[in-house]
Amino acid sequence: MTTDAAHDPRAPRAAASVVHYADEADLIVVGYGAAGASCAIEAATEGAEVLVVERASAGGGTSANSGGLIYVGGGTALQSALGFEDTPEEMFKYLMAACGPGPDEKLVAPFAEHSVAHFDWLVEQGLVFKEAFFPGAHEPETDESLTYSGSEDCHPFCEIAKPAPRGHFASVMGSKGAILMKTLMASAQRRRVRVRGDTLAERLIVESDGRVVGVVVRSAGEERCLRARRGVALTSGGFIWNEEMLEQHAPWLRRCKMKVGTENDDGSGIQMGIAAGAATIRMDAADITLPVFPPVSFREGMLVNCQGQRFLNEDAYMGRWGEISLLHQDGRVWLVVDEPSFGQPKHIPDIEVVAGDSIAELEGEMGLPTGSLQQSAAFYNEHAARGEDPLFHKRAEYLRPLSQPPFGAIDLLPENSVYCAFTLGGFHIDADGRVQTPGGEAIPGLYAAGRTTSGISKQGYSSGISLGDGSFFGRRAGRAAATAPT
Structure with a gap:
C-alpha cells in the first residue's frame, strides 16, 4: 500500500494528515446501484447512520439501465406459485457448474442457501412480482x-441439476431496472439513508495500521474528506469502460461492440481498493452475450466454426453462445439456417448474411473447407429427423432437418455482429463482503459488493446474477459493517 498521491492518484490518504472532515457517518457507501442501495438499506436497518456518495446526479447507475432481472431461487414464493420445484441444493449444483471454472463455494453456498429469504426481502422493499411465467429465450418486454x-x-446443466427458472422480474411494462432502483432507493430513503450526488470518490483514507476510516471525494470542484466510523463499502461497478484496464486484463473484450454499463463503470472503485492493499481475482472474467434471440427459430439452426463444424448446442443461453464463440472460437462463427428458421434478429439490426440454394453452394460462399459444412449438415439432418442430437444434445423441440432452401449463414464475427460484454472480475471478498488482501486477510473497515467484486460468477454467467449477487452480498456487507466495532 502506498500513500503517495503524486505517483498514484488513487493512493490512500493517511488519516493523520486529515485536518477536517466535511461529513461523517457509520458507513459510507461508494456507488448507488443495486449493490450500494442494498448495502445501505441493510446497514440502516441495523441502526447504522449511512451516507451514500454517488458520482452521478442521481442514483441508479447500470442497475437502473439494466433489464432488471434478479437471479434468485431455491423455492421462492413465485416459483412455487407457478408450479416450479426448486431447492437450495439444486440451485447450488447448477451455479457451481455454470459459474466456472472454479466458482467460489464459500460465496455460492450462502447465496443458494439464503436465496428464498433474499427474494422475500426484495418483496418487503416493495417490489411486486406477478404470478406469470415467460417461456421465451430472451428477456420479456411484458409484465x-x-x-x-x-x-x-x-x-449439460440439465443433467447436473434439476432445471428451474430463477430469473425474477418486477412486474412492470417497460424498464424493469428502473423500477428496481426506484423501489430500493425509496426503501433507503425511508430508513433515512443520506445521499450526496455529483460526488466522485477518489481515494480511501486509512490509519497507519491499514484500517479504512474514510473517503476523499470531489464535489463542485472541491476536495473533501468524509469520515467513516465503521467502514467504507465500494459498490461502484466494474471496468468495462476503462480501456487501459481492459487492455491489461481482458483485451478480447475490446472487440465487443456493446459495453453493458454506464461510462461510470470505469474501475475507479477497484483502483482505490487496490491502492489500499486489496486483492483482485478473475480480472479476465466477463459476461459475453450474443443476443441472437428473438427470433427463437434460430435455435433450430446450426452454429458452426470456421471449419464448418458445430461446437455448441444451439438451445443454450445467449451468454454461453457469446462466451464460447469469442473465447473458444475467436469469434469466427456462423449461424446456418434454412428458409423456415431464418428471421431478422431484433438486437442485431445490421446482419451480414450469405446465401445459397444448396448447402454446398452456401459452404463455398462462406469460404469453408470443401465438404466440411456438407458433412456437418448431413450428420445433423440425419439425427434431427429422429429428434436426436448425439453430439451436443439439443432439445428435441428445436431439432428438425435444415432442408428447405434457400440456405443462409449469418456472420457472427464480433466485427460484423453485436457482442455485449461487462466485466466480472474484481475484489476478492468473503461471504460478508469483507475485502481481502493478497494474503487472505480482511482489510479492516473495507467492504465491497456488486461488479466491483469477483462474485459468484468466475466466467460462466446466467442473466440476473449481477443484480442477484450484488444485492445479496451488498446486504451482507452492510450488515457486517453496521455491526463492526468503531
Missing part, C-alpha cells in the same frame, strides 16, 4: 415475472 435466464434447462 411476466419469472423466466429461464441461463442454461438451466439445456445440456
Whole structure:
C-alpha cells in the first residue's frame, strides 16, 4: 500500500494528515446501484447512520439501465406459485457448474442457501412480482415475472441439476431496472439513508495500521474528506469502460461492440481498493452475450466454426453462445439456417448474411473447407429427423432437418455482429463482503459488493446474477459493517 498521491492518484490518504472532515457517518457507501442501495438499506436497518456518495446526479447507475432481472431461487414464493420445484441444493449444483471454472463455494453456498429469504426481502422493499411465467429465450418486454435466464434447462446443466427458472422480474411494462432502483432507493430513503450526488470518490483514507476510516471525494470542484466510523463499502461497478484496464486484463473484450454499463463503470472503485492493499481475482472474467434471440427459430439452426463444424448446442443461453464463440472460437462463427428458421434478429439490426440454394453452394460462399459444412449438415439432418442430437444434445423441440432452401449463414464475427460484454472480475471478498488482501486477510473497515467484486460468477454467467449477487452480498456487507466495532 502506498500513500503517495503524486505517483498514484488513487493512493490512500493517511488519516493523520486529515485536518477536517466535511461529513461523517457509520458507513459510507461508494456507488448507488443495486449493490450500494442494498448495502445501505441493510446497514440502516441495523441502526447504522449511512451516507451514500454517488458520482452521478442521481442514483441508479447500470442497475437502473439494466433489464432488471434478479437471479434468485431455491423455492421462492413465485416459483412455487407457478408450479416450479426448486431447492437450495439444486440451485447450488447448477451455479457451481455454470459459474466456472472454479466458482467460489464459500460465496455460492450462502447465496443458494439464503436465496428464498433474499427474494422475500426484495418483496418487503416493495417490489411486486406477478404470478406469470415467460417461456421465451430472451428477456420479456411484458409484465411476466419469472423466466429461464441461463442454461438451466439445456445440456449439460440439465443433467447436473434439476432445471428451474430463477430469473425474477418486477412486474412492470417497460424498464424493469428502473423500477428496481426506484423501489430500493425509496426503501433507503425511508430508513433515512443520506445521499450526496455529483460526488466522485477518489481515494480511501486509512490509519497507519491499514484500517479504512474514510473517503476523499470531489464535489463542485472541491476536495473533501468524509469520515467513516465503521467502514467504507465500494459498490461502484466494474471496468468495462476503462480501456487501459481492459487492455491489461481482458483485451478480447475490446472487440465487443456493446459495453453493458454506464461510462461510470470505469474501475475507479477497484483502483482505490487496490491502492489500499486489496486483492483482485478473475480480472479476465466477463459476461459475453450474443443476443441472437428473438427470433427463437434460430435455435433450430446450426452454429458452426470456421471449419464448418458445430461446437455448441444451439438451445443454450445467449451468454454461453457469446462466451464460447469469442473465447473458444475467436469469434469466427456462423449461424446456418434454412428458409423456415431464418428471421431478422431484433438486437442485431445490421446482419451480414450469405446465401445459397444448396448447402454446398452456401459452404463455398462462406469460404469453408470443401465438404466440411456438407458433412456437418448431413450428420445433423440425419439425427434431427429422429429428434436426436448425439453430439451436443439439443432439445428435441428445436431439432428438425435444415432442408428447405434457400440456405443462409449469418456472420457472427464480433466485427460484423453485436457482442455485449461487462466485466466480472474484481475484489476478492468473503461471504460478508469483507475485502481481502493478497494474503487472505480482511482489510479492516473495507467492504465491497456488486461488479466491483469477483462474485459468484468466475466466467460462466446466467442473466440476473449481477443484480442477484450484488444485492445479496451488498446486504451482507452492510450488515457486517453496521455491526463492526468503531
